[in-house]
Amino acid sequence: MKRFTILALISLLLVACATSPTGRRQLMLVSEETAISASKEAYAQTLKPLSEEGKVDNDPVLTKRVTEITERLVAQAVKMRPATSAWDWSIKVIDDPEVVNAWCMAGGKMAIYTGLIEKVQTTDDEIAQVMGHEIAHALANHQAEKMSVSMATSVGVAAVGVVSDRPGIAMSGAAAAALLAIKLPNNRAAETEADRMGIELAAKAGYDPRAAVTLWEKMGKVGGGNRQPQFLSTHPAPENRKQALGARV
Ligand SMILES: [Zn+2]
Numbered sequence: 001m002k003r004f005t006i007l008a009l010i011s012l013l014l015v016a017c018a019t020s021p022t023g024r025r026q027l028m029l030v031s032e033e034t035a036i037s038a039s040k041e042a043y044a045q046t047l048k049p050l051s052e053e054g055k056v057d058n059d060p061v062l063t064k065r066v067t068e069i070t071e072r073l074v075a076q077a078v079k080m081r082p083a084t085s086a087w088d089w090s091i092k093v094i095d096d097p098e099v100v101n102a103w104c105m106a107g108g109k110m111a112i113y114t115g116l117i118e119k120v121q122t123t124d125d126e127i128a129q130v131m132g133h134e135i136a137h138a139l140a141n142h143q144a145e146k147m148s149v150s151m152a153t154s155v156g157v158a159a160v161g162v163v164s165d166r167p168g169i170a171m172s173g174a175a176a177a178a179l180l181a182i183k184l185p186n187n188r189a190a191e192t193e194a195d196r197m198g199i200e201l202a203a204k205a206g207y208d209p210r211a212a213v214t215l216w217e218k219m220g221k222v223g224g225g226n227r228q229p230q231f232l233s234t235h236p237a238p239e240n241r242k243q244a245l246g247a248r249v
Contacts, residue, residue, distance in 0.1 A: 018141070021081070022193045026145045035144035035181075036107035038174035040088070043109040045175065047092060055095040059114075063093050066112055069128050072205040073135055074108070080201065081139050084108065091131075100222060100229030103182045104134035106143040116231065120218050125202075125211035130231075132205070133198030140197065142190045146181040185234040 018028040050056050057063045070091040078085045089108035099113035100120060116122060116130065137143065186194070195212070203209050222229055 020140045020190075020193055022140075022196065024189055024193060026141065027148045028141075028144060029148040030144045030177075032106065032141050032144050034174060035141070035147055035178060036087070038147075038178035039105035039107050039109055039143065041175035042179040043090070043105055043111075046179065047094075047111075050094055056092050058095050059093065062114070062117065065124070066093050066117075066127065067091055069124055069205075069207075070110060070131050070135075072207075073128060073132050073201050076201045076204040077108075077135050077139055079204070080197070084139065100219070101231045102130050102134055104131070104138045105178060105182055106138055106141070108135070108138055110134065113230075115229075119222050119229075120215075122215065122218070123211065125208040126215040126218070128202040128205060128207035129198060129212045129215050132200075132202035132207075133194050135201060136194040136197035137186065137190070140190070140193055142186055142194065143178065143181045145190065146184055146186065147177045183234070188236060191236055 018026045020026050047056055070089075074089050087108040089110070091110040091112070094111050094113045096113045097115050097118050099115040102110070102112040102116055104110040110131065112127070112131065117127065120126070122130070199209050199212050202212075219229060219232060
Protein backbone atom coordinates (compact mmCIF):
# COMPACT_ATOMS: atom_id res chain seq x y z
CA MET A 1 0.00 0.00 0.00
CA LYS A 2 2.77 2.32 1.00
CA ARG A 3 4.69 1.58 -2.18
CA PHE A 4 1.55 2.23 -4.19
CA THR A 5 1.14 5.63 -2.54
CA ILE A 6 4.72 6.58 -3.28
CA LEU A 7 4.40 5.41 -6.89
CA ALA A 8 1.15 7.34 -7.26
CA LEU A 9 2.81 10.44 -5.86
CA ILE A 10 5.80 10.10 -8.17
CA SER A 11 3.59 9.64 -11.21
CA LEU A 12 1.50 12.64 -10.14
CA LEU A 13 4.64 14.74 -9.88
CA LEU A 14 5.85 13.54 -13.26
CA VAL A 15 2.54 14.35 -14.86
CA ALA A 16 2.52 17.69 -13.08
CA CYS A 17 5.91 18.76 -14.36
CA ALA A 18 6.17 21.45 -17.00
CA THR A 19 9.07 23.15 -18.74
CA SER A 20 9.74 26.86 -18.34
CA PRO A 21 10.66 29.13 -21.31
CA THR A 22 14.35 28.71 -20.49
CA GLY A 23 14.06 24.92 -20.32
CA ARG A 24 13.83 24.46 -16.55
CA ARG A 25 11.55 21.74 -15.11
CA GLN A 26 8.66 23.12 -13.06
CA LEU A 27 6.28 21.43 -10.63
CA MET A 28 2.76 22.14 -11.88
CA LEU A 29 -0.17 20.96 -9.80
CA VAL A 30 -2.12 24.12 -10.58
CA SER A 31 -2.95 24.85 -14.22
CA GLU A 32 -2.12 28.25 -15.64
CA GLU A 33 -5.84 28.79 -16.30
CA THR A 34 -6.56 28.25 -12.60
CA ALA A 35 -3.77 30.62 -11.62
CA ILE A 36 -5.13 33.25 -14.04
CA SER A 37 -8.73 33.08 -12.85
CA ALA A 38 -7.65 33.01 -9.19
CA SER A 39 -5.39 36.00 -9.82
CA LYS A 40 -8.22 37.93 -11.43
CA GLU A 41 -10.24 37.54 -8.25
CA ALA A 42 -7.27 38.31 -5.99
CA TYR A 43 -6.48 41.43 -8.05
CA ALA A 44 -10.02 42.77 -7.82
CA GLN A 45 -10.19 42.08 -4.08
CA THR A 46 -6.78 43.65 -3.44
CA LEU A 47 -7.60 46.82 -5.37
CA LYS A 48 -11.17 47.34 -4.15
CA PRO A 49 -10.45 48.75 -0.67
CA LEU A 50 -7.47 50.75 -1.98
CA SER A 51 -9.63 52.21 -4.71
CA GLU A 52 -12.30 53.17 -2.16
CA GLU A 53 -9.61 55.02 -0.23
CA GLY A 54 -8.63 56.89 -3.41
CA LYS A 55 -5.20 55.25 -3.55
CA VAL A 56 -5.37 53.72 -7.03
CA ASP A 57 -4.20 55.74 -10.07
CA ASN A 58 -4.75 59.01 -8.21
CA ASP A 59 -1.87 60.84 -9.91
CA PRO A 60 -2.67 61.17 -13.63
CA VAL A 61 0.89 62.14 -14.58
CA LEU A 62 2.43 59.17 -12.79
CA THR A 63 -0.27 56.80 -14.06
CA LYS A 64 0.41 57.92 -17.64
CA ARG A 65 4.17 57.51 -17.18
CA VAL A 66 3.88 53.98 -15.75
CA THR A 67 1.22 52.93 -18.27
CA GLU A 68 3.37 54.00 -21.22
CA ILE A 69 6.31 51.98 -19.91
CA THR A 70 4.27 48.83 -19.27
CA GLU A 71 2.49 49.10 -22.64
CA ARG A 72 5.85 48.96 -24.39
CA LEU A 73 6.88 45.97 -22.26
CA VAL A 74 3.59 44.14 -22.82
CA ALA A 75 3.98 44.60 -26.60
CA GLN A 76 7.29 42.73 -26.32
CA ALA A 77 5.86 40.14 -23.90
CA VAL A 78 3.20 39.27 -26.47
CA LYS A 79 5.90 38.84 -29.11
CA MET A 80 7.86 36.58 -26.74
CA ARG A 81 4.77 34.51 -25.90
CA PRO A 82 1.98 35.16 -28.45
CA ALA A 83 -0.74 33.35 -26.46
CA THR A 84 -0.57 36.16 -23.90
CA SER A 85 -2.22 38.56 -26.35
CA ALA A 86 -5.44 37.01 -25.01
CA TRP A 87 -4.56 38.08 -21.46
CA ASP A 88 -6.45 40.93 -19.88
CA TRP A 89 -3.27 42.93 -19.10
CA SER A 90 -3.66 45.71 -16.57
CA ILE A 91 -1.43 48.06 -14.54
CA LYS A 92 -2.43 50.08 -11.47
CA VAL A 93 -0.33 52.57 -9.53
CA ILE A 94 -0.98 52.20 -5.82
CA ASP A 95 -0.35 55.28 -3.71
CA ASP A 96 1.63 53.97 -0.76
CA PRO A 97 4.93 55.82 -0.33
CA GLU A 98 6.13 53.32 2.29
CA VAL A 99 5.81 50.25 0.08
CA VAL A 100 8.75 49.57 -2.23
CA ASN A 101 7.20 46.88 -4.35
CA ALA A 102 5.70 45.86 -7.68
CA TRP A 103 4.21 42.64 -8.99
CA CYS A 104 2.57 40.96 -11.95
CA MET A 105 0.08 38.21 -11.26
CA ALA A 106 -0.72 35.33 -13.60
CA GLY A 107 -2.68 36.66 -16.57
CA GLY A 108 -0.89 40.04 -16.58
CA LYS A 109 -2.47 41.83 -13.63
CA MET A 110 0.19 44.31 -12.51
CA ALA A 111 0.69 46.87 -9.78
CA ILE A 112 3.47 49.22 -8.74
CA TYR A 113 3.56 51.06 -5.42
CA THR A 114 4.57 54.73 -5.29
CA GLY A 115 7.26 53.89 -2.71
CA LEU A 116 9.23 52.11 -5.43
CA ILE A 117 9.19 55.27 -7.54
CA GLU A 118 9.54 57.93 -4.83
CA LYS A 119 11.90 56.29 -2.35
CA VAL A 120 14.15 54.68 -4.96
CA GLN A 121 13.84 57.65 -7.36
CA THR A 122 13.58 55.22 -10.25
CA THR A 123 14.12 56.41 -13.81
CA ASP A 124 11.92 55.16 -16.66
CA ASP A 125 14.64 52.66 -17.59
CA GLU A 126 14.68 51.32 -14.02
CA ILE A 127 10.89 51.08 -13.81
CA ALA A 128 11.05 49.13 -17.08
CA GLN A 129 13.53 46.71 -15.47
CA VAL A 130 11.31 46.11 -12.42
CA MET A 131 8.18 45.62 -14.47
CA GLY A 132 9.99 43.59 -17.14
CA HIS A 133 11.21 41.28 -14.39
CA GLU A 134 7.72 40.97 -12.90
CA ILE A 135 6.11 40.39 -16.32
CA ALA A 136 8.71 37.67 -16.93
CA HIS A 137 7.54 35.86 -13.77
CA ALA A 138 4.02 35.80 -15.25
CA LEU A 139 5.18 34.77 -18.74
CA ALA A 140 7.15 31.86 -17.27
CA ASN A 141 4.13 30.80 -15.20
CA HIS A 142 6.01 31.20 -11.91
CA GLN A 143 2.86 32.01 -9.99
CA ALA A 144 1.23 28.67 -10.79
CA GLU A 145 4.55 27.07 -9.91
CA LYS A 146 4.56 28.74 -6.48
CA MET A 147 0.90 27.86 -5.90
CA SER A 148 1.83 24.27 -6.78
CA VAL A 149 4.78 24.18 -4.41
CA SER A 150 2.66 25.65 -1.61
CA MET A 151 0.06 22.96 -2.18
CA ALA A 152 2.62 20.17 -2.40
CA THR A 153 4.25 21.19 0.86
CA SER A 154 0.94 22.20 2.45
CA VAL A 155 2.64 25.37 3.64
CA GLY A 156 0.10 27.23 1.58
CA VAL A 157 -2.87 25.90 3.47
CA ALA A 158 -1.43 27.04 6.79
CA ALA A 159 -0.24 30.33 5.37
CA VAL A 160 -3.48 31.34 3.67
CA GLY A 161 -4.59 32.74 7.01
CA VAL A 162 -1.93 35.43 6.82
CA VAL A 163 -2.38 36.57 3.23
CA SER A 164 -5.14 39.05 3.75
CA ASP A 165 -3.72 42.23 5.30
CA ARG A 166 -7.20 43.55 5.71
CA PRO A 167 -9.77 41.78 7.81
CA GLY A 168 -13.20 41.21 6.35
CA ILE A 169 -12.04 40.51 2.80
CA ALA A 170 -13.58 37.26 1.71
CA MET A 171 -11.60 35.45 -0.93
CA SER A 172 -11.82 31.98 -2.41
CA GLY A 173 -9.07 29.52 -1.47
CA ALA A 174 -7.58 29.71 -4.95
CA ALA A 175 -7.56 33.51 -4.94
CA ALA A 176 -5.93 33.50 -1.50
CA ALA A 177 -3.30 31.10 -2.83
CA ALA A 178 -2.76 33.39 -5.84
CA LEU A 179 -2.27 36.36 -3.53
CA LEU A 180 0.07 34.32 -1.37
CA ALA A 181 2.05 33.41 -4.47
CA ILE A 182 3.04 37.04 -5.13
CA LYS A 183 4.09 37.42 -1.49
CA LEU A 184 6.30 34.34 -1.32
CA PRO A 185 9.86 34.44 -2.66
CA ASN A 186 10.53 32.63 -5.93
CA ASN A 187 13.27 30.04 -5.98
CA ARG A 188 16.69 31.13 -7.20
CA ALA A 189 16.28 29.45 -10.60
CA ALA A 190 12.99 31.27 -11.21
CA GLU A 191 14.62 34.58 -10.25
CA THR A 192 17.50 34.05 -12.64
CA GLU A 193 14.98 33.18 -15.35
CA ALA A 194 12.93 36.35 -14.65
CA ASP A 195 16.10 38.49 -14.69
CA ARG A 196 17.16 37.07 -18.02
CA MET A 197 13.76 37.43 -19.66
CA GLY A 198 13.04 40.79 -18.00
CA ILE A 199 16.22 42.45 -19.27
CA GLU A 200 15.47 41.12 -22.76
CA LEU A 201 11.89 42.43 -22.68
CA ALA A 202 13.05 45.86 -21.49
CA ALA A 203 15.86 46.02 -24.05
CA LYS A 204 13.51 45.13 -26.91
CA ALA A 205 11.09 47.79 -25.63
CA GLY A 206 13.95 50.31 -25.95
CA TYR A 207 15.08 50.56 -22.31
CA ASP A 208 18.71 50.62 -21.22
CA PRO A 209 19.85 47.21 -19.85
CA ARG A 210 22.37 48.97 -17.58
CA ALA A 211 19.42 50.20 -15.54
CA ALA A 212 19.09 46.64 -14.22
CA VAL A 213 22.33 47.24 -12.33
CA THR A 214 21.66 50.80 -11.11
CA LEU A 215 18.17 49.76 -9.99
CA TRP A 216 19.58 47.16 -7.60
CA GLU A 217 22.24 49.56 -6.37
CA LYS A 218 19.62 52.16 -5.51
CA MET A 219 17.26 49.59 -4.05
CA GLY A 220 20.08 48.26 -1.83
CA LYS A 221 20.68 51.77 -0.46
CA VAL A 222 17.00 52.19 0.42
CA GLY A 223 17.29 48.84 2.18
CA GLY A 224 20.08 50.18 4.35
CA GLY A 225 17.70 51.31 7.10
CA ASN A 226 15.84 49.07 9.49
CA ARG A 227 12.92 48.58 7.12
CA GLN A 228 13.85 46.41 4.18
CA PRO A 229 11.93 47.17 0.96
CA GLN A 230 9.23 44.55 0.37
CA PHE A 231 10.66 43.87 -3.06
CA LEU A 232 13.98 42.83 -1.57
CA SER A 233 12.36 40.53 0.97
CA THR A 234 11.09 38.35 -1.87
CA HIS A 235 14.22 38.63 -4.01
CA PRO A 236 17.82 37.47 -3.62
CA ALA A 237 20.41 39.81 -2.12
CA PRO A 238 21.15 42.84 -4.33
CA GLU A 239 24.87 42.10 -4.25
CA ASN A 240 24.40 38.61 -5.74
CA ARG A 241 22.05 39.87 -8.42
CA LYS A 242 24.20 42.84 -9.34
CA GLN A 243 27.12 40.55 -10.01
CA ALA A 244 25.04 38.20 -12.11
CA LEU A 245 23.39 41.08 -13.98
CA GLY A 246 26.68 42.91 -14.45
CA ALA A 247 28.02 39.85 -16.18
CA ARG A 248 25.02 39.90 -18.48
CA VAL A 249 24.75 43.55 -19.53
ZN1 LIG B 1 11.51 38.16 -9.06
